[in-house]
Amino acid sequence: MKRILVAGLLLLVAASAKAALPDDYRVVMLTENFPPFNMAADGKNYAADRNVSGINADIVREMFKRADIDYSLTLRFPWERIYNQVLEKPDQGLFSTTYTPEREPLFKWVGPLASTGWVLLAPPGSPLRLSSLDQARQYRIGAYQDDAVSQHLESNGFEPINSLRDQANIGKLLKGHIDLWATTDPVGPYLAKQEGVNGLVTALRFNDAQLFLALNKQTPDDVVARLQKALDEMRGDGSIDAIMRRYL
Incomplete structure (x- = not known):
């Protein structure tokens, strides 16, 4: 009988919790x-x-x-x-x-x-490899405006070249308008592949998120x-x- 009462009480509590929402x-x-x-x-x-x-x-x-x-x-x-x-x-x-x-x-x-992971991507065939985020300060970095990656860079004193669309950084990178693309893995490589771009080089993986x-x-x-x-x-x-x- 006690088990039945306890089970009934639990059902009432669960029902009342759901009923709390209009x-x-x-x-x-x-x-x-x-x-x-x-x-x-x-x-x-x-x-x-x-x-x-x-x-x-x-x-x-x-x-x-x-x-x-x-x-x-x-x-x-x-x-x-x-x-x-x-x-x-x-x-x-x-x-x-x-x-x-x-x-x-x-x-x-x-x-x-x-x-996910945060990465700095370089153009295909680039020999650039970095061992720390601090080493990237000398490079022009493209990022996605108000994205967590861009916010992280800004909070660490970087001035990324922000775009309203992350895809825009693919063309900027290939045309040499930026040196590195700060993005999320696997999102960045996935976007690049959709644009027909393969082989982007991971110059640095600097955060897991x-x-x-x-x-x-x-x-x-x-x-x-x-x-x-x-x-x-x-x-x-x-x-x-x-x-x-x-x-x-």
């Missing part, structure tokens, strides 16, 4: 073109719902499904705009967002969704907990590995 509650999810993690099916700078694909897009969809939380998903451009929007508006979220200590107090976090879902600070803690629980279950049952195999 019936019309919805999280507005925003993302950008950041292949292979999130991207528009047609490669354009706007897409919605099923027209958004990628490793993390598929992970986020399944996560919300398991957590039984309604959402909308929109891919927009540029990153700076949607980043600031999620900072300001309740019940909005942003992925794939690189977790950094500087960003930690700005959002509520669910993750990690995936792991993790990609998260960043939620506005006013997001209810219950929503954060349910999403994190769903993600942990996906990692444990092999769902995330299966999703990654579809793209890599």
Whole structure:
């Protein structure tokens, strides 16, 4: 009898936790073109719902499904705009967002969704190899405006030549307008391959990072907990590995 009472109590607690959210509650999810993690099916700078694909897009969809939380998903451009929007508006979220200590107090976090590395890429055939980020100060470095990689460089005294699109750095690098491209691996090489460019040289790998879902600070803690629980279950049952195999 005691076990039955305990089980019943747990069910009531779980039911009340879900009931804490209004019936019309919805999280507005925003993302950008950041292949292979999130991207528009047609490669354009706007897409919605099923027209958004990628490793993390598929992970986020399944996560919300398991957590039984309604959402909308929109891919927009540029990153700076949607980043600031999620900072300001309740019940909005942003992925794939690189977790950094500087960003930690700005959002509520669910993750990690995936792991990446930060790299400085040189043109194909370049002999340039660096052993530290400090050695890169003498070079012109292209980066993606307001991306975590660019923010990291700026916080360390660099003045990267920022572009509104990360893809723009591919042409700048090949034309000699920049010496190095600061980007994320595997995103940078993936973008280059889509442009028909192979063989970019990794002059330096200077940081390993993790990609998260960043939620506005006013997001209810219950929503954060349910999403994190769903993600942990996906990692444990092999769902995330299966999703990654579809793209890599």
